[in-house]
Amino acid sequence: MAYTVKQLAELSDVSVRTLHYYDEIGLLKPAYYGDNGYRYYEREQLLQLQSILFYRELDVPLADLQRLLAAESEDKIQTLHEHRRHLLEKKDRLEMLVATIDSTIRQLKGDEDMSDKELYRGFDAQKQEQYEREMRTKYGDKPVDESTSRLKDWNNKDYEAVQEEYDQLHRAFTQLLEQGLQPSEEEVQKLVKQHYDVVSRFYDPSPEMYSGLGDLYVEHPDFRKLYDSYHPRLADYMRQAMRLFAARMQP
Structure with a gap:
C-alpha cells in the first residue's frame, strides 16, 4: 500500500x-x-x-x-536489536524518574519520608556534568561560575517563568520563519534582542559566546531535539539570526 x-x-x-x-x-x-x-x-x-x-x-x-x-541497511535485524537495547536502557531510567516523582508526591503529602539524595534519583548526572565540561572547555570558567552564582537563589517559579519566556520566543521565531522573513530582517533581529536579554540573565555573553550558542542549538542533540519540536528548520534559522546579531555587537 x-x-x-x-x-x-x-x-x-x-x-x-x-x-x-x-x-x-x-x-x-x-x-x-x-x-x-x-x-x-x-x-x-x-x-x-x-x-x-x-x-x-x-x-x-x-x-x-x-x-x-x-x-x-546491511543488517536491519541486528540494527533493531540495537535499538531495542538502547530503548530498554532509556526505559529503565525513565521508570526510575517516575518512581522519584511518585515518592516526592507522597513525601510532600506526608505519606513517606524521603532523603535529600533520593530527590535526585534517576537524573542523568553524567549529562549534567557533560554540559558543564563543554561550557568550561569552550568558554572558560568565568561564564559557568557566573551562571552558577546568579542561579543559586532561584526558586521553581523563577525557572518556570524563564522557561515560559523561552517558549514564547521559540513560537515567535517559528511564526516569523513560516512567514518567510529572513534572519537579517528587522523584526527577526528585534526578537533576537529579546532572546539575548533572556540569555543575559544567566551570564553576560560576548559576541563570540552568543554566536556559539546558536551553533550549540544546531549541533547538540538535546538542543536540536528541542528546536525540532517547534520546526525542523528553527535551530538553523535561529543560528543565522544570532550570528548576525553577534556580528553587530562587535566593537
Whole structure:
C-alpha cells in the first residue's frame, strides 16, 4: 500500500512539514511522485521513518542520520536489536524518574519520608556534568561560575517563568520563519534582542559566546531535539539570526 504524505503523517504522528523537510534534505525520499505531484511512501520508506524516529528518541543529531541509515541497511535485524537495547536502557531510567516523582508526591503529602539524595534519583548526572565540561572547555570558567552564582537563589517559579519566556520566543521565531522573513530582517533581529536579554540573565555573553550558542542549538542533540519540536528548520534559522546579531555587537 502506498501512502500520501498526509496519510503517513497521520499514521506516524510526524508532521507533514517535517516529512517535507526530510525529503528536501534527502533523509527520507518518497518511493515515487505521482502525476499529481504528490509524494507516495511504501513499506520500505515506512521502515526507514521508523528508524529515523528511533534515532531521534536516542537524541542522535540529524547530521548523523544519513550515515547511520546507510549502515543499518546491511543488517536491519541486528540494527533493531540495537535499538531495542538502547530503548530498554532509556526505559529503565525513565521508570526510575517516575518512581522519584511518585515518592516526592507522597513525601510532600506526608505519606513517606524521603532523603535529600533520593530527590535526585534517576537524573542523568553524567549529562549534567557533560554540559558543564563543554561550557568550561569552550568558554572558560568565568561564564559557568557566573551562571552558577546568579542561579543559586532561584526558586521553581523563577525557572518556570524563564522557561515560559523561552517558549514564547521559540513560537515567535517559528511564526516569523513560516512567514518567510529572513534572519537579517528587522523584526527577526528585534526578537533576537529579546532572546539575548533572556540569555543575559544567566551570564553576560560576548559576541563570540552568543554566536556559539546558536551553533550549540544546531549541533547538540538535546538542543536540536528541542528546536525540532517547534520546526525542523528553527535551530538553523535561529543560528543565522544570532550570528548576525553577534556580528553587530562587535566593537
